[in-house]
Amino acid sequence: MKAPQDVFAEYLTNENLKMTPQRRLILDTLLKHDNHLSSEELYAKVKKRDNSVGQATVYRTLKLLSDSGLVEPLDFADGVTRYEASYGKDHHDHLICEKCGKNIEILDNVIEQRQEQLAKKHGFTLLRHKMYLYGLCSDCKK
Amino acid sequence: MKAPQDVFAEYLTNENLKMTPQRRLILDTLLKHDNHLSSEELYAKVKKRDNSVGQATVYRTLKLLSDSGLVEPLDFADGVTRYEASYGKDHHDHLICEKCGKNIEILDNVIEQRQEQLAKKHGFTLLRHKMYLYGLCSDCKK
DNA sequence: TTAGTTGCAAATGTTTTGCAACATA
DNA sequence: TATGTTGCAAAACATTTGCAACTAA
Numbered sequence: 227m228k229a230p231q232d233v234f235a236e237y238l239t240n241e242n243l244k245m246t247p248q249r250r251l252i253l254d255t256l257l258k259h260d261n262h263l264s265s266e267e268l269y270a271k272v273k274k275r276d277n278s279v280g281q282a283t284v285y286r287t288l289k290l291l292s293d294s295g296l297v298e299p300l301d302f303a304d305g306v307t308r309y310e311a312s313y314g315k316d317h318h319d320h321l322i323c324e325k326c327g328k329n330i331e332i333l334d335n336v337i338e339q340r341q342e343q344l345a346k347k348h349g350f351t352l353l354r355h356k357m358y359l360y361g362l363c364s365d366c367k368k
Numbered sequence: 369m370k371a372p373q374d375v376f377a378e379y380l381t382n383e384n385l386k387m388t389p390q391r392r393l394i395l396d397t398l399l400k401h402d403n404h405l406s407s408e409e410l411y412a413k414v415k416k417r418d419n420s421v422g423q424a425t426v427y428r429t430l431k432l433l434s435d436s437g438l439v440e441p442l443d444f445a446d447g448v449t450r451y452e453a454s455y456g457k458d459h460h461d462h463l464i465c466e467k468c469g470k471n472i473e474i475l476d477n478v479i480e481q482r483q484e485q486l487a488k489k490h491g492f493t494l495l496r497h498k499m500y501l502y503g504l505c506s507d508c509k510k
Numbered sequence: 511t512t513a514g515t516t517g518c519a520a521a522t523g524t525t526t527t528g529c530a531a532c533a534t535a
Numbered sequence: 536t537a538t539g540t541t542g543c544a545a546a547a548c549a550t551t552t553g554c555a556a557c558t559a560a
Contacts, residue, residue, distance in 0.1 A: 242513085242514080243514070243515090244513085244514055244515070244558080244559050244560070245559075245560095246514095246515065246516080246558080246559070248515085248516075249515090264549090265549080265550080266549080278516095278517080279516090279517085280516065280517040280518065281517085281518095281550095282516080282517070282518080282519095282550090282551075282552085283515080283516060283517070285549090285550065285551075286515085286516090286551090301443060301445060303441075303443050303498075305524095305525085305548075305549075306548095306549070307549085307550090321486065321487060321490055321492060323492065324495060330490055330492075332486055332490070334482050334486055336478065336482050337478075337479050337482050337483070337486075340476055340478050340479050340482075341479070341499075341501055344463065344474055344476055344479075344501065345463060345501055345503050348463055348472050348474070348505075349505060349506030350463055350465065350472075350501070350503040350504060350505050350506070351503050351504045351509055352501055352502075352503040353466060353502050353503045353504065354502050354503075355499065355500060355501045355502060356445075356498065356499065356500045356502075357483075357497065357498070357499040357500075358497060358498045358499075359483055359486065359487055359492070359494055359497045360494075360495050360496050360497060360498075361487050361492040361493050361494040361495045361496075362492060362493045362495065363490075363491060363492050364491030364492070367493055381535095384538085384539085385539070385540090386533080386534050386535065386538085386539055386540070387534080387535090388533075388534070388539090388540065388541080389533095390540080390541070391540090406524095407524085407525080408524080420541095420542080421541090421542085422541065422542040422543065423525095423542085423543095424525090424526075424527080424541080424542070424543080424544095425540080425541060425542070427524095427525060427526075428526090428540085428541090447523075447524075447549095447550090448523090448524070449524085449525090511560100512558105512559100512560090513558105513559095513560095514557105514558085514559080514560095515556105515557075515558070515559085516554105516555100516556085516557070516558090517554105517555105517556095517557100518553105518554090518555100519552100519553095519554095520551105520552085520553085520554105521550105521551080521552070521553090522549100522550080522551070522552085523548100523549095523550090523551095524547100524548085524549090524550105525546105525547085525548080525549105526545105526546080526547065526548090527544100527545085527546070527547085528543105528544095528545085528546090529541105529542105529543090529544100529545105530541100530542105530543100531540105531541085531542095532539105532540075532541070532542100533538105533539085533540070533541085534537100534538090534539075534540085535536100535537095535538090535539095
Protein backbone atom coordinates (compact mmCIF):
# COMPACT_ATOMS: atom_id res chain seq x y z
CA MET A 227 0.00 0.00 0.00
CA LYS A 228 1.24 3.45 -0.90
CA ALA A 229 2.36 5.82 1.76
CA PRO A 230 -0.11 8.63 2.41
CA GLN A 231 2.56 11.13 1.47
CA ASP A 232 2.81 9.54 -1.96
CA VAL A 233 -0.93 9.44 -2.37
CA PHE A 234 -1.06 13.13 -1.62
CA ALA A 235 1.76 13.88 -4.03
CA GLU A 236 0.00 11.96 -6.78
CA TYR A 237 -3.24 13.67 -6.06
CA LEU A 238 -1.62 17.06 -6.35
CA THR A 239 0.10 16.16 -9.61
CA ASN A 240 -3.16 14.87 -11.00
CA GLU A 241 -4.91 18.09 -10.20
CA ASN A 242 -2.09 20.24 -11.49
CA LEU A 243 -1.33 21.39 -8.02
CA LYS A 244 2.03 21.60 -6.34
CA MET A 245 3.69 19.98 -3.41
CA THR A 246 5.05 22.48 -0.94
CA PRO A 247 6.92 22.24 2.34
CA GLN A 248 3.83 23.56 4.13
CA ARG A 249 1.60 20.87 2.70
CA ARG A 250 4.12 18.20 3.56
CA LEU A 251 4.42 19.50 7.08
CA ILE A 252 0.69 19.73 7.63
CA LEU A 253 0.01 16.21 6.42
CA ASP A 254 2.90 14.89 8.44
CA THR A 255 1.70 16.61 11.59
CA LEU A 256 -1.82 15.34 11.14
CA LEU A 257 -0.58 11.78 10.63
CA LYS A 258 1.47 11.99 13.78
CA HIS A 259 -1.38 13.21 15.92
CA ASP A 260 -4.13 11.59 13.97
CA ASN A 261 -6.89 11.80 16.47
CA HIS A 262 -9.80 14.10 15.80
CA LEU A 263 -7.90 17.35 15.59
CA SER A 264 -9.64 20.56 14.70
CA SER A 265 -8.07 22.91 12.19
CA GLU A 266 -7.18 25.19 15.06
CA GLU A 267 -5.51 22.42 17.06
CA LEU A 268 -3.63 21.20 14.04
CA TYR A 269 -2.53 24.75 13.31
CA ALA A 270 -1.08 25.02 16.81
CA LYS A 271 0.90 21.82 16.37
CA VAL A 272 2.10 22.80 12.93
CA LYS A 273 3.16 26.16 14.23
CA LYS A 274 5.41 24.54 16.81
CA ARG A 275 7.34 22.97 13.99
CA ASP A 276 7.35 25.94 11.67
CA ASN A 277 6.19 29.16 13.12
CA SER A 278 5.83 30.85 9.76
CA VAL A 279 2.92 28.75 8.53
CA GLY A 280 -0.37 30.58 8.31
CA GLN A 281 -3.74 29.49 9.58
CA ALA A 282 -5.31 29.81 6.16
CA THR A 283 -2.82 27.36 4.72
CA VAL A 284 -3.92 24.77 7.26
CA TYR A 285 -7.55 25.25 6.28
CA ARG A 286 -6.68 25.10 2.60
CA THR A 287 -4.56 22.00 3.02
CA LEU A 288 -7.21 20.23 5.06
CA LYS A 289 -9.62 20.82 2.24
CA LEU A 290 -7.18 19.31 -0.22
CA LEU A 291 -6.58 16.34 2.04
CA SER A 292 -10.31 15.80 2.36
CA ASP A 293 -10.76 16.02 -1.39
CA SER A 294 -7.96 13.56 -1.94
CA GLY A 295 -9.65 11.08 0.36
CA LEU A 296 -6.76 10.94 2.78
CA VAL A 297 -8.59 12.67 5.53
CA GLU A 298 -12.12 12.65 6.76
CA PRO A 299 -13.92 15.62 8.28
CA LEU A 300 -15.83 14.71 11.41
CA ASP A 301 -18.74 16.58 12.77
CA PHE A 302 -19.40 16.16 16.46
CA ALA A 303 -21.81 19.05 16.38
CA ASP A 304 -19.79 21.21 18.72
CA GLY A 305 -19.25 23.94 16.16
CA VAL A 306 -15.81 22.78 15.09
CA THR A 307 -14.95 20.45 12.28
CA ARG A 308 -12.45 17.81 13.25
CA TYR A 309 -10.30 15.74 10.96
CA GLU A 310 -9.16 12.19 11.02
CA ALA A 311 -6.56 10.48 8.86
CA SER A 312 -8.71 7.88 7.14
CA TYR A 313 -6.41 6.56 4.43
CA GLY A 314 -5.79 2.86 4.76
CA LYS A 315 -8.08 2.66 7.74
CA ASP A 316 -11.39 0.93 7.81
CA HIS A 317 -14.39 3.13 7.74
CA HIS A 318 -15.99 3.45 11.13
CA ASP A 319 -18.53 5.42 13.07
CA HIS A 320 -18.37 6.84 16.55
CA LEU A 321 -19.85 5.92 19.89
CA ILE A 322 -19.53 8.85 22.24
CA CYS A 323 -20.03 9.10 25.99
CA GLU A 324 -22.04 12.21 26.69
CA LYS A 325 -20.55 12.56 30.14
CA CYS A 326 -16.82 11.96 29.83
CA GLY A 327 -16.42 12.39 26.09
CA LYS A 328 -14.95 8.95 25.59
CA ASN A 329 -14.99 8.11 21.94
CA ILE A 330 -15.06 4.58 20.59
CA GLU A 331 -14.76 3.70 16.95
CA ILE A 332 -17.40 1.27 15.84
CA LEU A 333 -18.25 -0.61 12.69
CA ASP A 334 -21.18 -2.79 11.87
CA ASN A 335 -21.56 -4.39 8.50
CA VAL A 336 -25.24 -5.01 8.92
CA ILE A 337 -25.80 -1.29 9.41
CA GLU A 338 -23.55 -0.39 6.52
CA GLN A 339 -25.49 -2.69 4.25
CA ARG A 340 -28.87 -1.47 5.37
CA GLN A 341 -27.78 2.07 4.74
CA GLU A 342 -26.97 1.21 1.15
CA GLN A 343 -30.28 -0.55 0.73
CA LEU A 344 -32.23 2.27 2.29
CA ALA A 345 -30.64 4.79 -0.01
CA LYS A 346 -31.22 2.63 -3.06
CA LYS A 347 -34.83 2.11 -2.09
CA HIS A 348 -35.33 5.85 -2.37
CA GLY A 349 -33.45 6.12 -5.64
CA PHE A 350 -30.35 7.62 -4.04
CA THR A 351 -26.75 6.81 -4.72
CA LEU A 352 -25.16 6.80 -1.31
CA LEU A 353 -21.99 8.85 -1.17
CA ARG A 354 -21.27 8.95 2.49
CA HIS A 355 -22.93 8.87 5.85
CA LYS A 356 -22.54 10.02 9.36
CA MET A 357 -23.61 7.98 12.30
CA TYR A 358 -22.99 9.01 15.85
CA LEU A 359 -24.26 7.08 18.83
CA TYR A 360 -24.48 9.04 22.07
CA GLY A 361 -24.83 7.41 25.43
CA LEU A 362 -23.23 6.73 28.76
CA CYS A 363 -20.19 4.52 29.04
CA SER A 364 -19.87 1.85 31.71
CA ASP A 365 -17.75 4.08 33.94
CA CYS A 366 -20.12 7.01 33.79
CA LYS A 367 -23.21 4.93 34.44
CA LYS A 368 -22.14 4.10 37.96
CA MET B 369 -51.01 13.69 25.00
CA LYS B 370 -50.22 17.23 26.07
CA ALA B 371 -50.12 20.02 23.54
CA PRO B 372 -46.60 21.18 22.77
CA GLN B 373 -47.55 24.65 23.97
CA ASP B 374 -48.38 23.22 27.37
CA VAL B 375 -45.20 21.20 27.49
CA PHE B 376 -43.25 24.35 26.79
CA ALA B 377 -45.15 26.31 29.44
CA GLU B 378 -44.46 23.61 32.00
CA TYR B 379 -40.82 23.48 31.07
CA LEU B 380 -40.49 27.21 31.54
CA THR B 381 -42.23 27.12 34.90
CA ASN B 382 -40.00 24.28 36.03
CA GLU B 383 -36.90 26.21 35.14
CA ASN B 384 -38.14 29.42 36.69
CA LEU B 385 -38.42 31.01 33.29
CA LYS B 386 -41.29 32.99 31.88
CA MET B 387 -43.70 32.58 29.07
CA THR B 388 -43.75 35.53 26.73
CA PRO B 389 -45.66 36.46 23.58
CA GLN B 390 -42.45 36.11 21.59
CA ARG B 391 -41.81 32.59 22.81
CA ARG B 392 -45.40 31.63 22.11
CA LEU B 393 -45.16 33.09 18.62
CA ILE B 394 -41.88 31.42 17.81
CA LEU B 395 -43.05 27.98 18.91
CA ASP B 396 -46.31 28.45 17.08
CA THR B 397 -44.58 29.48 13.89
CA LEU B 398 -42.19 26.57 14.05
CA LEU B 399 -45.04 24.12 14.58
CA LYS B 400 -46.90 25.53 11.59
CA HIS B 401 -43.94 25.27 9.25
CA ASP B 402 -42.32 22.37 11.00
CA ASN B 403 -39.96 21.30 8.31
CA HIS B 404 -36.25 21.76 8.80
CA LEU B 405 -36.18 25.50 9.20
CA SER B 406 -32.97 27.28 10.02
CA SER B 407 -33.00 29.96 12.67
CA GLU B 408 -32.73 32.53 9.92
CA GLU B 409 -35.69 31.11 8.01
CA LEU B 410 -37.78 30.85 11.13
CA TYR B 411 -36.87 34.41 11.99
CA ALA B 412 -38.18 35.59 8.62
CA LYS B 413 -41.47 33.81 9.15
CA VAL B 414 -41.82 35.07 12.69
CA LYS B 415 -41.10 38.58 11.53
CA LYS B 416 -43.99 38.47 9.09
CA ARG B 417 -46.30 37.93 12.00
CA ASP B 418 -44.65 40.36 14.37
CA ASN B 419 -42.11 42.63 12.87
CA SER B 420 -40.74 43.71 16.22
CA VAL B 421 -39.26 40.35 17.20
CA GLY B 422 -35.48 40.23 17.18
CA GLN B 423 -33.21 37.63 15.66
CA ALA B 424 -31.52 36.94 18.98
CA THR B 425 -34.83 36.03 20.56
CA VAL B 426 -35.33 33.38 17.92
CA TYR B 427 -31.93 31.89 18.65
CA ARG B 428 -32.56 32.03 22.35
CA THR B 429 -35.98 30.45 22.05
CA LEU B 430 -34.73 27.68 19.80
CA LYS B 431 -32.21 26.79 22.44
CA LEU B 432 -34.95 26.62 25.05
CA LEU B 433 -37.10 24.50 22.80
CA SER B 434 -34.21 22.13 22.20
CA ASP B 435 -33.49 21.88 25.89
CA SER B 436 -37.13 21.17 26.61
CA GLY B 437 -37.07 18.30 24.15
CA LEU B 438 -39.78 19.78 21.94
CA VAL B 439 -37.47 20.49 19.08
CA GLU B 440 -34.52 18.72 17.61
CA PRO B 441 -31.52 20.44 16.06
CA LEU B 442 -30.53 18.88 12.76
CA ASP B 443 -27.15 19.00 11.19
CA PHE B 444 -27.13 18.66 7.44
CA ALA B 445 -23.51 19.76 7.27
CA ASP B 446 -24.22 22.90 5.28
CA GLY B 447 -23.09 25.26 7.99
CA VAL B 448 -26.56 26.04 9.27
CA THR B 449 -28.35 24.30 12.08
CA ARG B 450 -31.92 23.40 11.24
CA TYR B 451 -34.70 22.59 13.63
CA GLU B 452 -37.52 20.13 13.58
CA ALA B 453 -40.51 19.85 15.87
CA SER B 454 -39.93 16.40 17.30
CA TYR B 455 -42.42 16.25 20.13
CA GLY B 456 -44.90 13.42 19.69
CA LYS B 457 -43.38 12.37 16.40
CA ASP B 458 -41.67 9.10 15.67
CA HIS B 459 -37.93 9.19 15.62
CA HIS B 460 -36.42 9.12 12.17
CA ASP B 461 -33.18 9.76 10.37
CA HIS B 462 -32.45 11.70 7.21
CA LEU B 463 -31.42 10.91 3.67
CA ILE B 464 -30.11 14.02 2.00
CA CYS B 465 -29.29 14.83 -1.62
CA GLU B 466 -25.98 16.64 -1.68
CA LYS B 467 -26.85 18.42 -4.89
CA CYS B 468 -30.43 19.67 -4.58
CA GLY B 469 -30.84 19.39 -0.84
CA LYS B 470 -33.83 17.08 -1.07
CA ASN B 471 -34.48 15.55 2.28
CA ILE B 472 -36.22 12.28 2.96
CA GLU B 473 -37.09 10.99 6.40
CA ILE B 474 -36.12 7.40 6.89
CA LEU B 475 -36.49 4.77 9.54
CA ASP B 476 -35.10 1.30 9.64
CA ASN B 477 -35.74 -0.98 12.54
CA VAL B 478 -32.85 -3.24 11.74
CA ILE B 479 -30.48 -0.32 12.04
CA GLU B 480 -32.13 0.94 15.20
CA GLN B 481 -31.74 -2.48 16.79
CA ARG B 482 -28.15 -2.90 15.75
CA GLN B 483 -27.33 0.48 17.20
CA GLU B 484 -28.67 -0.65 20.55
CA GLN B 485 -26.70 -3.87 20.36
CA LEU B 486 -23.51 -2.11 19.35
CA ALA B 487 -23.77 0.31 22.23
CA LYS B 488 -24.49 -2.47 24.69
CA LYS B 489 -21.56 -4.48 23.39
CA HIS B 490 -19.28 -1.64 24.42
CA GLY B 491 -20.93 -1.20 27.78
CA PHE B 492 -22.82 1.92 26.78
CA THR B 493 -26.37 2.86 27.51
CA LEU B 494 -27.58 4.40 24.30
CA LEU B 495 -29.32 7.72 24.84
CA ARG B 496 -29.73 8.97 21.30
CA HIS B 497 -28.13 8.83 17.93
CA LYS B 498 -27.74 10.77 14.77
CA MET B 499 -27.61 9.19 11.38
CA TYR B 500 -27.44 11.10 8.15
CA LEU B 501 -27.09 9.49 4.75
CA TYR B 502 -25.72 11.73 2.05
CA GLY B 503 -25.98 10.94 -1.63
CA LEU B 504 -27.47 11.88 -4.95
CA CYS B 505 -31.18 11.59 -5.57
CA SER B 506 -32.56 10.07 -8.75
CA ASP B 507 -33.14 13.49 -10.33
CA CYS B 508 -29.66 14.74 -9.65
CA LYS B 509 -27.93 11.60 -10.86
CA LYS B 510 -28.98 12.20 -14.44
C1' DT C 511 8.68 31.30 -16.89
C1' DT C 512 4.22 30.33 -15.53
C1' DA C 513 0.68 28.87 -12.88
C1' DG C 514 -0.13 27.69 -8.40
C1' DT C 515 0.88 28.97 -3.31
C1' DT C 516 1.66 31.58 0.73
C1' DG C 517 0.74 34.68 4.80
C1' DC C 518 -1.69 38.36 6.03
C1' DA C 519 -5.62 40.91 6.95
C1' DA C 520 -10.08 41.73 5.86
C1' DA C 521 -14.48 39.67 4.86
C1' DT C 522 -18.03 36.31 5.63
C1' DG C 523 -21.77 33.98 7.84
C1' DT C 524 -23.73 32.03 11.83
C1' DT C 525 -24.53 32.30 16.49
C1' DT C 526 -23.80 34.59 21.09
C1' DT C 527 -23.68 38.28 24.38
C1' DG C 528 -23.77 42.95 27.00
C1' DC C 529 -26.86 46.20 28.08
C1' DA C 530 -30.61 49.35 29.14
C1' DA C 531 -35.50 49.33 28.68
C1' DC C 532 -39.30 46.41 29.52
C1' DA C 533 -42.70 42.64 30.87
C1' DT C 534 -44.05 38.52 33.43
C1' DA C 535 -45.18 35.96 37.58
C1' DT D 536 -41.52 44.29 42.71
C1' DA D 537 -37.97 41.16 41.57
C1' DT D 538 -36.20 38.55 38.17
C1' DG D 539 -36.29 37.15 33.71
C1' DT D 540 -36.74 38.90 28.80
C1' DT D 541 -36.33 41.72 24.82
C1' DG D 542 -34.21 44.14 20.74
C1' DC D 543 -30.33 46.12 19.32
C1' DA D 544 -25.73 46.35 18.11
C1' DA D 545 -21.43 44.70 18.96
C1' DA D 546 -18.75 40.65 19.74
C1' DA D 547 -17.38 36.12 19.07
C1' DC D 548 -16.31 32.22 16.42
C1' DA D 549 -14.92 29.25 12.66
C1' DT D 550 -13.92 29.54 8.07
C1' DT D 551 -13.06 31.78 3.46
C1' DT D 552 -11.10 34.99 0.32
C1' DG D 553 -8.46 38.99 -2.09
C1' DC D 554 -4.10 40.23 -2.87
C1' DA D 555 0.80 41.07 -3.64
C1' DA D 556 4.95 38.64 -2.91
C1' DC D 557 6.82 34.19 -3.62
C1' DT D 558 8.01 29.38 -5.34
C1' DA D 559 7.56 24.71 -7.39
C1' DA D 560 7.63 22.51 -11.70
